[in-house]
Amino acid sequence: MKKIILTTILFLTTLFSFGQYFVIGEMDSENQSDTMEFLDLWMSGTKEVVGENLNMSIFQKELSNTHFFVRSVSTLQEWVDQENASDEVGAKVFAKMGQVENIQDIFQSFLKATDFKGARLYELMPEYSNMDGYFAMSPEEKKEYKYRRVVHYNLTDAGEQPFLDNQKFWIDADKKLGVNYYYALMKPVFATDSDFMLVLLDKTRFDYHKNWSERMDKRFSDPDFNNNYEQTQKAPVSSVVDEWNLTLLDQYTY
Numbered sequence: 458m459k460k461i462i463l464t465t466i467l468f469l470t471t472l473f474s475f476g477q478y479f480v481i482g483e484m485d486s487e488n489q490s491d492t493m494e495f496l497d498l499w500m501s502g503t504k505e506v507v508g509e510n511l512n513m514s515i516f517q518k519e520l521s522n523t524h525f526f527v528r529s530v531s532t533l534q535e536w537v538d539q540e541n542a543s544d545e546v547g548a549k550v551f552a553k554m555g556q557v558e559n560i561q562d563i564f565q566s567f568l569k570a571t572d573f574k575g576a577r578l579y580e581l582m583p584e585y586s587n588m589d590g591y592f593a594m595s596p597e598e599k600k601e602y603k604y605r606r607v608v609h610y611n612l613t614d615a616g617e618q619p620f621l622d623n624q625k626f627w628i629d630a631d632k633k634l635g636v637n638y639y640y641a642l643m644k645p646v647f648a649t650d651s652d653f654m655l656v657l658l659d660k661t662r663f664d665y666h667k668n669w670s671e672r673m674d675k676r677f678s679d680p681d682f683n684n685n686y687e688q689t690q691k692a693p694v695s696s697v698v699d700e701w702n703l704t705l706l707d708q709y710t711y
Contacts, residue, residue: 478533479579479643482526488570489522493709495567498560500711502553506546510596511711516605519662519702529581533646579643579654585624586641591658600710602639604659605703609651610695619694620653623685630682634675638668651698662702 486492496515504511515526554560581588591599612620624642631637639658645651659665676682 477529477531477581477583478646479527479529479581480576481579482576483574484524484526485572485574486522486524486570487572488566489517489524491563491566491570492524493706495563497709498554498557498563499550500709502550503546504711506549506553513711515706515709516703517706519704524706525703575648577648577650578646580646582642582644585621585628587628587637587639588641591639596710600705600707601660602658603705603707604662604665605701605705606657606659606662606665607701607703608655608657609698609700610653610655611698612652612695613693615692615694617652623689623694626685630676630679630685631672634679634682636672636675638672653695662704 484492493515500511500513511528513526513528515524517524557563591602610620641656641658643654643656645654657665659668677686
C-alpha cells in the first residue's frame with residue numbers, strides 16, 4: 458500500500474509543463490486534514506527538490522470525499538522518461554521529509570485516511586478545445602477559475618467522426634455568435650470512464666450556470682444552430698454518461 462501510493466504520487470509530481478496529455482489521479486479521503494497534511498508536505502518537498510513549479514492542482518468533487526490531482530505532459534515519451542527518473546527524485550524527497558517532526562505519525566494518518574483509486578491518462582484534443590487563453594494566464598490568474606464542470610460522453614452507433622463533426626459545428630457557431638469560454642475536450646488513453654471527457658472552466662458554479670444560460674440564448678437565436686440541434690436530438694451522436702462538479706482547492710496548488 459505504502460509503495461503504491463508513494464510511487465504513484467511521485468510519478469504524478471515529476472511532470473512539469475502543460476502539454477497534450479493529462480494525468481488525473483483519484484483518491485478518496487475520510488479525513489481531508491490528514492490526507493492533505495502529508496500531501497502538502499510531499500508536494501512542497503518535491504517542489505523544493507526539483508526547483509520548479511509542479512503545475513499541479515487538487516480538486517474536490519462536490520458533496521463527496523473524492524479528490525483529483527491533475528498534471529500534464531507534452532508527449533508520452535516524456536511521461537515514460539520522467540517515470541524512470543522518479544526513484545532519484547523520490548530519494549531526495551524522502552530525505553527532506555525525514556526532517557519533519559512526527560513524520561511517521563503524519564504518514565500513518567495519511568494512509569489510514571486515504572484510499573488511492575488509480576490514475577487516468579487523457580489526450581487533449583486542441584482543435585476541439587479552447588484553452589490557449591487559460592494556459593497563458595499566470596498561476597494566480599488560474600486560481601480565479603476554481604470551478605470545473607466535467608461531462609463524460611459515450612458515442613452512439615454513429616461512431617466517433619459524427620461526434621467530432623458536431624463538436625466542430627458548435628465551435629464554429631460560437632465563433633460566429635461571439636461566444637467565448639474555456640473548455641477542453643479529452644480522449645482517454647487508458648483507465649477510462651467514457652469515450653470522451655469535456656471539461657468546462659469557470660470561476661464559480663454560479664458563474665458557470667449563468668454563462669451557460671447566456672451562451673445557449675445566443676446559440677438558439679441562430680437558425681443554423683437550431684437546425685443542427687434538432688438533427689442531433691433526433692439522431693444523437695453521443696450520450697452523457699456522468700457529470701461532475703469539481704472545486705479547486707487553491708491552497709493545494711504546487
